Each structure stands twice: as C-alpha cells, then as structure tokens.
Amino acid sequence: MASDKIHTHKRKNSHLFNEQSTSGSSLRTDYDISMDNMELENMGPPGIGRTTSIPNVHSESINSSHIDLENQNLSVPQSEQPLSWDTWYLTRKYGENRRVRTGALLIGALIILYVFITAFMTVSSGKNADNGSTNNGKTGNSPSKVKPEKGFDIEDVMKGNLMIDKKNFHFIDPPYRFHNHDLDPGLYMTTVTNDEGTKFYAKQLFDDEFVKDLGSNKFVYHNNEYTVDTIKISYSLEKLLFATDKIDDYRHSSTANYWIKDTVTNTIRPISPYYDAGVPVRISYAYFSPGYNFIYFVMDNNLYFQDVNGEHAPVKVSSDGSADIMNAKTDWVYEEEVLADDRAIWWAPDDSKFIFARFNDTDVDSYIFPKYTTNQQYNPMTSIKYPTPGRSNPTVELFYYSIGDSMIYNVNMDRQHLDEIILYDGEWIGPENFLFKITDRFSKELHVKTFNTQSVELLNTRDLNVYDFKGWFEKTKDICVIPPNEEKYRHNYGYIDVHHDNDGFNHLFYYDSPQASTGKQLTHGNWEVTGSGVVGFDYETDTIYFTANRYNTFSQNIFGVKLDAKRDDELIALQDPTVKYSYYDYETSSSTRYALMEYLGPSLPFYAVGTFTDILSLKSAKKNAALILTNNERRNKIEGAYELPTTSYKTVKMDDGVEIDYIEIKPASMNPKRKYPLLVNVYGGPGSQTFSAKCGTSLEQAVTSGLDAIVLQIEPRGTGGKGWQFRSWASESLGHWEPRDITEVTKKFIHENSPHIDHERVAIWGWSYGGFTTLKTIEFDKGEIFKYAMAVAPVTNWLFYDSIYTERYMGDVNTNIDKYLESSRVNDIGSFKNVRRFMLLHGTADDNVHIQNTYEFVDRLNVAGIRNYDMHIFPDSDHSIKYHNAQSTVYKKLYYWLEEAFNGRLDDIEH
Missing domain, CATH: 3.40.50.1820 (Alpha/Beta hydrolase fold, catalytic domain)
Structure with missing residues (x-):
C-alpha cells in the first residue's frame, strides 16, 4: 500500500514518497530542500502495494567492499536509550497492576535479580560464544x-552515522524540449550552506563559470521572517516559486503559503486568489505552466491561474469546490492509489490550454478517527472520504479550458459500456491532442482515448484487457512524447508507452501518432522495463533511453533503443553486462546531452552528473569529466x-x-x-x-x-x-x-x-x-x-x-x-x-x-x-x-x- 518518486501508486520507503519522475518527457522543477544534502538509504516503512522467467541464479556473495563501477577507472569505495534489561523485564513480567508492598522489597529484588542476571550472562556468554546452547530452546544462544x-546497530542507523552526504542538484526544465545538444547548457539548481545560511544558485554544466545567485532560503515579508520549504525556478531564472510553512496532509498532498519572487526587481509577493491582498494564504499547491507564462494553484479545492508577472487578477476556473468536490486536485484514493500525485491538471506544452479532472466524493463513505495529542478535553475528529470494497467510489469528469477564449468545456469521456470508471493517466501528445486512459472499476479493461481540441472530437484509439493473464491495470510509467522530425519523415507527434506484450512482460511500444491504434514493440524478452521507465529521448539520434532488469531481477541498468529498431539484438547495452548485480537510476537534461547518475548499490551509493558519455564511462582521468555530487570524504569515512x-x-x-x-x-x-x-x-x-x-x-x-x-x-x-x-x-x-x-x-x-x-x-x-x-x-x-x-x-x-x-x-x-x-x-x-x-x-x-x-x-x-x-x-x-x-x-x-x-x-x- 506506500515502494523510491517510485512512480507507481505505492512506495516502499516513506522518506522517498516525494521523489520526482525521471521521465525524459517532462522533468518537474519542484525541489524540496528540507533534507538539505542528506539522504538516509532505505529507512522508512514500506507502503501497502507498489508498486521473465529468469535463469536459475546461483549463490553469489556481494561484499560491500571497494568496487570499480562498470569496470571503469573511477572506483567507488564501499562502505532515547532503552530500558536496562532488568527494569524492562520487571515491567513486562509483573506489569503495572502488580504491587510491591514496600520500596525496600522492590530495591532488594532488583539488586538480587541484577546480580543473578549479571552472573548468568557472564557464564552464558563464555559458554555459548563458540557453539551456542539450546537447552531445549529455553536459553538463547x-x-x-x-x-x-x-x-x-540501530543507534548508529538512527543517528545518521551511515548517511550519505551529497550536493543538491536539480535540472531546470526549459519551456520546450531542446532538439539539439548544442542548445542545451545543462542548467541546474543547487544550494550552498555556510555560516551565513543557505542560498540558492543556478549553474550550468556547459559553462562552469556561469553562476547566478538566486537568494537566500529565508526572507522577510511585512516584518515576518519565512523559511523556504520547496522551490521552483523558471528557466529564465527571473521568477521563483516558494512554499513556506508547509504542512503535509497525506502521502503527496499538503498545504502551504506560496510566494513568487522576481529576481530582477528582487521583490516577493504572496500567491493568493485575492488580487493585491498582500497577505499569505494557505493553498494546496502552486506551479508554473510548462512555458512559464502562468502560475496555477488550488485553494479550497478550486482552480485558479494568473499571468506570471501578476499584472492581472487571478482567474477563478471553478467555483464548486468543497469538501466533496475537488477541482484539479486528487481526492484521497486517487492520490494514494491511482495518479500518485496531489495534482490532476495537464497543461498543453504551448501554454494555450489545459485539461483538469473534477472528483466528486459526495457518495463516498467517510472514515473518522480522533486526534489525541491536542490537550483538549474532548478529542477533535478527523474525517476522510475513504471508499471500501463494494461501496461507492468517487466519480470523475474532465474539463477543457482554453486560455484564448476563456471558455470551459466538459470533455465527453465516452464511458462506453462501463458503469463506473477509473482515470489512470493523462498526457498531451503535442499541443492539440490530449491522451487519457480509463478502466472499469476493477481495473481489468483499459481504454485509451484521444481528445482533439481543434476538432473537439474524442477518439477511442485502443482497448486492452488482461483476462488472458489473470491480471490487472495500474499506474505504471509516464508516456514519453516523440516530436515530429521531417528529415526522418516523421510528420506527427507520437509517443512511447510501457505496457505488457503478448508474453506478459512490460516493454516499450512506439505509437507514431496520437490516434494510432497499434504500436511498434521496441523491446522484447523475458525481462521488464523498470523504475521510471523512459529516462529520455535523444532527438538527434532517435534513441530512447530507459531502465530495465534485463540482466537479473535484482538489478536495474540503463539501455538504449532506436525508434527504427527492427530486432531485439539492436538493443544498446550502455553498461557492462558482466557486472552481474548493480542498481542505477538516471535523470537526463532536456536534450539528453547531460545525465544525473545515481549508483545505488550493492556498494555504498555514489552520485555524479555530466555529459551522458562521461557519466556512462566515468573516466576520472579526464579532468572535469563529471561533477561528483557525493561527499567522498564522508563516504570514505x-x-x-x-x-x-x-x-x-x-x-x-x-x-x-x-x-x-x-x-x-x-x-x-x-x-x-x-x-x-x-x-x-x-x-x-x-x-x-x-x-x-x-x-x-x-x-x-x-x-x-x-x-x-x-x-x-x-x-x-x-x-x-x-x-x-x-x-x-x-x-x-x-x-x-x-x-x-x-x-x-x-x-x-x-x-x-x-x-x-x-x-x-x-x-x-x-x-x-x-x-x-x-x-x-x-x-x-x-x-x-x-x-x-x-x-x-x-x-x-x-x-x-x-x-x-x-x-x-x-x-x-x-x-x-x-x-x-x-x-x-x-x-x-x-x-x-x-x-x-x-x-x-x-x-x-x-x-x-x-x-x-x-x-x-x-x-x-x-x-x-x-x-x-x-x-x-x-x-x-x-x-x-x-x-x-x-x-x-x-x-x-x-x-x-x-x-x-x-x-x-x-x-x-x-x-
């Protein structure tokens, strides 16, 4: 329920719930700086669910020792006090309801018991050190x-003694995808913390002398000081979105005060539906549109947007928001199980329009639980809309809004024969076609539909089911949009989707238009595309980069495949297949010229960023070939x-x-x-x-x-x-x-x-x-x-x-x-x-x-x-x-x- 952003509806590790997608089609510029530079590997609980017939794997020990990453030159080296036993034992053995008549008797018993235990432990330790003692299972060995x-031990873990220190690094998305590597400077954001505090900086991988100071993580507004929790940065570096005083609601959702900063005039104003109100208000989220022309946000479950310069009052798109009606914001079950996000809005890539979902929980039953640590005589109650098996689910509708004519339209979702539906995905395939996926209530039949905003027509493009596999559908990987390329006779926008093939394995399929009903299978075999799926698309070479467990089910490595690949042997292995066990995550810049590599095991993690070629080879002899994000001094320690x-x-x-x-x-x-x-x-x-x-x-x-x-x-x-x-x-x-x-x-x-x-x-x-x-x-x-x-x-x-x-x-x-x-x-x-x-x-x-x-x-x-x-x-x-x-x-x-x-x-x- 929970499993990493591990991009399915579930997560294993709770501290990783807010990781972002590494899909090459759209990298989100939403940086949480609350854990500044520190990452604790594998702590936090798993969630409920997440998230080939493989060869017989022989036993192979992996020691966390000094290893050479992918056989290249750059090696990556490895590696409340509890009650005393007698106090704990007395509490457990006799409990609070058993009374000792005098304090002296209790003290005497404790002393006797302590002496006995100490003697016993000494004898036991000496006796069992080599061969153990069973004593019919009554004495531990x-x-x-x-x-x-x-x-x-656990004290070392909880104190963070094994935490890996790394620099903050986040690519900043351009307003459109770069088709050529030469256009991509590898713009990114980082932080620097010293005695004066923490500051934000924008830098380039192409030009290491480029540095832009974006200011401090603290600011004063109307004599009150605020500390930034998350930041989003426009590609021009002229506008920053801040969140302060953030309070988490559920796995992905929260409320906060949001602000926009103009770095040219060095002014900050709160984001609010009240024009020129001048005071911060709590809202659910705020983001830039893809082209950075607008900001959009949700307050009280209503959707608003405003020009990024704030020259006009915010436009209120919906007005029926309530505890039961959510506009452009997921309800509990969609946030947890379906979209794995607090947002339910999709902007066209040219900022001309958007589509958002409206969830209606009116008929959904509520789960109510008390809060105890409030110092109130009567416990306040918390209520959430929580559907259970056989009971009413939320209903969903899609609405289309055109910026130019300020009109809103209800999108016909064409439910066909389905009495109830679940909305599983949405993505713009170019500026005019919106693709979305719906299933029946039990997630057995999938219908992929495309809404064309020019003709205002809805087309059911393909139908899938998993009856042959006794399976189900769920949120898996993001779609990767493939733009036209006239030089290669590609006249339409297309996309890469990840779904099962005829053998039941999740692979890459290329659909050459938004309306295509069949896709070309690009990868094959008794293995699966894993992690975030598509890492990036290189327009110059028509190469799709993706992660998969092709070498074994424990590992994840990066591979490439061309759009015109005809056979499975044309799969491009980008890492050494002789390294049997290894686990990597990747994120690329817009053109895939640069990549962030996260080596996550089996040795101690290691992080670096640079050109794709340099990251894959990691040749340390080449000066400045890669920016090492890991604090190697700390790692070596x-x-x-x-x-x-x-x-x-x-x-x-x-x-x-x-x-x-x-x-x-x-x-x-x-x-x-x-x-x-x-x-x-x-x-x-x-x-x-x-x-x-x-x-x-x-x-x-x-x-x-x-x-x-x-x-x-x-x-x-x-x-x-x-x-x-x-x-x-x-x-x-x-x-x-x-x-x-x-x-x-x-x-x-x-x-x-x-x-x-x-x-x-x-x-x-x-x-x-x-x-x-x-x-x-x-x-x-x-x-x-x-x-x-x-x-x-x-x-x-x-x-x-x-x-x-x-x-x-x-x-x-x-x-x-x-x-x-x-x-x-x-x-x-x-x-x-x-x-x-x-x-x-x-x-x-x-x-x-x-x-x-x-x-x-x-x-x-x-x-x-x-x-x-x-x-x-x-x-x-x-x-x-x-x-x-x-x-x-x-x-x-x-x-x-x-x-x-x-x-x-x-x-x-x-x-």
Missing part, C-alpha cells in the same frame, strides 16, 4: 555481546568506520517448480561453530519489487551487524518484475501464496544451512502489506518454523482497505466474497498461540491502513484468550509512524524487542 569493532554485512542474491525452486527470488544478508565475519538466529523480512504486495541490489543500511543490516543474525528478504509469487505468469498468482488470492512461499523458502534455507541456524530463534517481520504477510505467515505456519513475529501497521481484513487497490486484485466483493473471507483476512486466531511471542505496532491516525485493522484483530485475540503478544500504539502517527519522535521509537522498538527474542528473554513471559 545469541548472547548479549560487544558490538564488533566495525559493526553498527563511513567505509572505514563500518563493515557492511555480506549480501547474496539467490533463487530457489519451490516444490511445484515455481522459482522464488530472495536475498541473504549475513554478518561480515561468520563463526562456523556458531548457530545464528534468523530474521525474515517480507512485503509481498502484488506487482511490487521490494528487494533489489540497492545498498541497505537500515534495520535489517543493523540486525545482522548489531545482533549477529542472518536476514532473509523474500519476494513471493505475485510480485513484479518477472512478467504476468509470475505476477498473476496474486489475482483474487491476496494472503494465499505469500505465506506458503515464505514458509517454504525459509524451511529450505534452514535445511540447507542447518548447522549454522538456531531453529529456535527464527523471526519474521513486515510493515503495511508486509505486516499482513507476516500475520498470514504465522497463521499458516502455526509456530513450526517461525517462533517470533513483528507486524507494523498491518492489514488484517481487506474489506477494511480502500476499494481501488483491493478490487484491482480481489475483484467484486459481491461475487467473490468467499475469497475475501477465506484468504484475504487473518482467520485462524488459534495459530498465534503456537509462536513464542509476537508484537503489533500501529499509529492511531493512519489514514492508509486504519488502526481498525489492528484493533479488530486484537479483539479476536482477547476473545480467544491469547496473551503472548506485545503492542505499541503511536498516538496521532500516520502510516509512516513519524509523529512526535515516533520513527526513532518504532525502529528501536523493533530492534530491541528482537534482541530480547534472540536472547530468549521473551520465552518465559507469562502468556
């Missing part, structure tokens, strides 16, 4: 230990201070022949005489790709390094990147195959590594969809393999989750209620008696996976008399669990609870 010299665990990428064949990918994370130094505890980390959402060759320095690595344990990360059937034959296992089967695959993989791993695994210290954990998978695995396994479990913000019944996501996979609740009740909820409460202990964590203000899921599940535990669990509630935290120091608390809670489990200290707590 993972004794408390001193952290290895180059090891790290991390490499020297910490030894990262050893990571291996593996595939195992299930008993029924299906191949499952998983990652094994082991301590850097293994003791062959020792039995290691095992933690299994799961997600498993349909179509998601959670685990990859990206470098990890988060909870799992801290557990491996600090708790001396082995971690497995498993991708069960139904997940993405391997085509529909693998993905479709999830269809109408949420909660069925995930626990079976996870249990079987874990069982096979333990059997193959039995001398080194402590069978009595096996745990599983997950967040969001991973929390659901965790509970379903415990339900299925019944304590045979897994002895401990940790579930954060889990779904426990899919009838409680939102309709668009759930029905996409589970279908119509009215005709498929048996599967909703049998597989997609946690049913067998009795199974939880068989684990030693499990823990539940949830935020009370979770707008995504409502705490109703956990409360209803706990109620059933109570009815069944099951007491072998712990519970941690986070007041007023949402799905990411960050409010009031919650993020630090939740990860430390998971880590230290697991430490107690691995040391056997949870086994004797009364059930």
Whole structure:
C-alpha cells in the first residue's frame, strides 16, 4: 500500500514518497530542500502495494567492499536509550497492576535479580560464544555481546552515522524540449550552506563559470521572517516559486503559503486568489505552466491561474469546490492509489490550454478517527472520504479550458459500456491532442482515448484487457512524447508507452501518432522495463533511453533503443553486462546531452552528473569529466568506520517448480561453530519489487551487524518484475501464496544451512502489506518454523482497505466474497498461540491502513484468550509512524524487542 518518486501508486520507503519522475518527457522543477544534502538509504516503512522467467541464479556473495563501477577507472569505495534489561523485564513480567508492598522489597529484588542476571550472562556468554546452547530452546544462544569493532546497530542507523552526504542538484526544465545538444547548457539548481545560511544558485554544466545567485532560503515579508520549504525556478531564472510553512496532509498532498519572487526587481509577493491582498494564504499547491507564462494553484479545492508577472487578477476556473468536490486536485484514493500525485491538471506544452479532472466524493463513505495529542478535553475528529470494497467510489469528469477564449468545456469521456470508471493517466501528445486512459472499476479493461481540441472530437484509439493473464491495470510509467522530425519523415507527434506484450512482460511500444491504434514493440524478452521507465529521448539520434532488469531481477541498468529498431539484438547495452548485480537510476537534461547518475548499490551509493558519455564511462582521468555530487570524504569515512554485512542474491525452486527470488544478508565475519538466529523480512504486495541490489543500511543490516543474525528478504509469487505468469498468482488470492512461499523458502534455507541456524530463534517481520504477510505467515505456519513475529501497521481484513487497490486484485466483493473471507483476512486466531511471542505496532491516525485493522484483530485475540503478544500504539502517527519522535521509537522498538527474542528473554513471559 506506500515502494523510491517510485512512480507507481505505492512506495516502499516513506522518506522517498516525494521523489520526482525521471521521465525524459517532462522533468518537474519542484525541489524540496528540507533534507538539505542528506539522504538516509532505505529507512522508512514500506507502503501497502507498489508498486521473465529468469535463469536459475546461483549463490553469489556481494561484499560491500571497494568496487570499480562498470569496470571503469573511477572506483567507488564501499562502505532515547532503552530500558536496562532488568527494569524492562520487571515491567513486562509483573506489569503495572502488580504491587510491591514496600520500596525496600522492590530495591532488594532488583539488586538480587541484577546480580543473578549479571552472573548468568557472564557464564552464558563464555559458554555459548563458540557453539551456542539450546537447552531445549529455553536459553538463547545469541548472547548479549560487544558490538564488533566495525559493526553498527540501530543507534548508529538512527543517528545518521551511515548517511550519505551529497550536493543538491536539480535540472531546470526549459519551456520546450531542446532538439539539439548544442542548445542545451545543462542548467541546474543547487544550494550552498555556510555560516551565513543557505542560498540558492543556478549553474550550468556547459559553462562552469556561469553562476547566478538566486537568494537566500529565508526572507522577510511585512516584518515576518519565512523559511523556504520547496522551490521552483523558471528557466529564465527571473521568477521563483516558494512554499513556506508547509504542512503535509497525506502521502503527496499538503498545504502551504506560496510566494513568487522576481529576481530582477528582487521583490516577493504572496500567491493568493485575492488580487493585491498582500497577505499569505494557505493553498494546496502552486506551479508554473510548462512555458512559464502562468502560475496555477488550488485553494479550497478550486482552480485558479494568473499571468506570471501578476499584472492581472487571478482567474477563478471553478467555483464548486468543497469538501466533496475537488477541482484539479486528487481526492484521497486517487492520490494514494491511482495518479500518485496531489495534482490532476495537464497543461498543453504551448501554454494555450489545459485539461483538469473534477472528483466528486459526495457518495463516498467517510472514515473518522480522533486526534489525541491536542490537550483538549474532548478529542477533535478527523474525517476522510475513504471508499471500501463494494461501496461507492468517487466519480470523475474532465474539463477543457482554453486560455484564448476563456471558455470551459466538459470533455465527453465516452464511458462506453462501463458503469463506473477509473482515470489512470493523462498526457498531451503535442499541443492539440490530449491522451487519457480509463478502466472499469476493477481495473481489468483499459481504454485509451484521444481528445482533439481543434476538432473537439474524442477518439477511442485502443482497448486492452488482461483476462488472458489473470491480471490487472495500474499506474505504471509516464508516456514519453516523440516530436515530429521531417528529415526522418516523421510528420506527427507520437509517443512511447510501457505496457505488457503478448508474453506478459512490460516493454516499450512506439505509437507514431496520437490516434494510432497499434504500436511498434521496441523491446522484447523475458525481462521488464523498470523504475521510471523512459529516462529520455535523444532527438538527434532517435534513441530512447530507459531502465530495465534485463540482466537479473535484482538489478536495474540503463539501455538504449532506436525508434527504427527492427530486432531485439539492436538493443544498446550502455553498461557492462558482466557486472552481474548493480542498481542505477538516471535523470537526463532536456536534450539528453547531460545525465544525473545515481549508483545505488550493492556498494555504498555514489552520485555524479555530466555529459551522458562521461557519466556512462566515468573516466576520472579526464579532468572535469563529471561533477561528483557525493561527499567522498564522508563516504570514505563511513567505509572505514563500518563493515557492511555480506549480501547474496539467490533463487530457489519451490516444490511445484515455481522459482522464488530472495536475498541473504549475513554478518561480515561468520563463526562456523556458531548457530545464528534468523530474521525474515517480507512485503509481498502484488506487482511490487521490494528487494533489489540497492545498498541497505537500515534495520535489517543493523540486525545482522548489531545482533549477529542472518536476514532473509523474500519476494513471493505475485510480485513484479518477472512478467504476468509470475505476477498473476496474486489475482483474487491476496494472503494465499505469500505465506506458503515464505514458509517454504525459509524451511529450505534452514535445511540447507542447518548447522549454522538456531531453529529456535527464527523471526519474521513486515510493515503495511508486509505486516499482513507476516500475520498470514504465522497463521499458516502455526509456530513450526517461525517462533517470533513483528507486524507494523498491518492489514488484517481487506474489506477494511480502500476499494481501488483491493478490487484491482480481489475483484467484486459481491461475487467473490468467499475469497475475501477465506484468504484475504487473518482467520485462524488459534495459530498465534503456537509462536513464542509476537508484537503489533500501529499509529492511531493512519489514514492508509486504519488502526481498525489492528484493533479488530486484537479483539479476536482477547476473545480467544491469547496473551503472548506485545503492542505499541503511536498516538496521532500516520502510516509512516513519524509523529512526535515516533520513527526513532518504532525502529528501536523493533530492534530491541528482537534482541530480547534472540536472547530468549521473551520465552518465559507469562502468556
């Protein structure tokens, strides 16, 4: 629900939710500077869902050591205090309701217990250091230990000791795409922070002497000082859009005060629907139009636009905005599950017109939850429109507005036979044709339509369905617009789309006009286009650059293909295929002359920008060949201070022949005489790709390094990147195959590594969809393999989750209620008696996976008399669990609870 901007409707990492698309067709100039220069890799929870038949991958260990990127010359080097145990144990063992009659008795008991424990730990540590101790599973063989010299734990992670420091860098989009490299100077924005504060600068990659000071991140208006949260910059560098006092609403949406600065006159004015009001007001968002001639914004769910110089009063495009009617702004379910954005407006590339969506939530039911940390005698209530399976969805309409005649038209969406529709995408293919995609309510039939603004005609260009694959449709990759080129006899605007081919793999298709009904397949094979899809289009060479997992499902690399490619062997491999495991992201400038490269693993991340050629080769001998964004001094310090665990990428064949990918994370130094505890980390959402060759320095690595344990990360059937034959296992089967695959993989791993695994210290954990998978695995396994479990913000019944996501996979609740009740909820409460202990964590203000899921599940535990669990509630935290120091608390809670489990200290707590 959540998975990176990872451009699907879900995200694994909550801190990455606002990453921007790297599509070559339109790079958004929206820079969030709140995390100035720092990036914490892989922290934050996964979201619910995201987001070829592959060869048998042999076990290959990847050590986070000194590596040579793509075999080139530039090498990239690697690498609240908890309660004391006795205090924690007494609190857990006796609880607040048991009273000690005198303070002296309590103190005496504590001293005796402390002496006993200290003696026991000393003996246990000496006894178990080499060969462990099972004692029928009642005594842990993972004794408390001193952290290895180059090891790290959760404290190091949460303090940011492994954070990679890098310079701010963002390309600034021109008002139109550059067709020739010579026209593209590689204009970008960066920040510089020193003792005087933070300032914005515009620079060029072509001319390193070009520098324009855009001013400070602080300014004074009417005697009040404001600090910039986000900034957008016009290509002329004459206008800046600021957001201040930003308050997040949901995953993508927020409200803030917005301002426009004229860098020529050095004046700042607030953006407001009230002309010359002179005071800031809270609005939902503000952006430049593509040509920078206008600014547009939404306030109170009504759309406005204004000339960029502010010479005229803002034009109010809609007037019916309300709590139930949203104009050019997504409602909750479209923001979360469909468009993955807070905006629902599309400007023509020449600024002459735009189309926006209007969402009507009048008939959508509300979810209401209280806020607790307000110091009010009665809790204020928060309400969101939240459709659930079988209930009313929002309705959607499209409106066309022409700047020239100030007229607004309702676009006929041609719903055909569909009673209800979902709007999945929109894009201008040139200045006159608007393409959009709609599906039925259950996301099984896709209809692609083009609205021509000159003829005011709507054409249904193509229809797709996934019945043959037992699949579904969802938001995937951005369309890349291909402009005309008369020299190459290309007379019309066309576009590149990413969708499944006849074999069920997501590939590139070229449609040579907006009205084309069939596309030319440009890529083929048992692999998929991944990440943001199209990275850029080189007009001079007619080359499409894109990212894919062609080498293996764990990796992501960049490739090229020509528009006139006729065979798959014409695919251009831009990185060394002999480097088996590597993960890259790219972003290009308008002409693709320049590129930003993000090397994300398996070694420590590395960032650089330069010409496309220099970035791909990274020849350090060439002076100024690339601008290195990574703070290498900091990076080398991390490499020297910490030894990262050893990571291996593996595939195992299930008993029924299906191949499952998983990652094994082991301590850097293994003791062959020792039995290691095992933690299994799961997600498993349909179509998601959670685990990859990206470098990890988060909870799992801290557990491996600090708790001396082995971690497995498993991708069960139904997940993405391997085509529909693998993905479709999830269809109408949420909660069925995930626990079976996870249990079987874990069982096979333990059997193959039995001398080194402590069978009595096996745990599983997950967040969001991973929390659901965790509970379903415990339900299925019944304590045979897994002895401990940790579930954060889990779904426990899919009838409680939102309709668009759930029905996409589970279908119509009215005709498929048996599967909703049998597989997609946690049913067998009795199974939880068989684990030693499990823990539940949830935020009370979770707008995504409502705490109703956990409360209803706990109620059933109570009815069944099951007491072998712990519970941690986070007041007023949402799905990411960050409010009031919650993020630090939740990860430390998971880590230290697991430490107690691995040391056997949870086994004797009364059930």
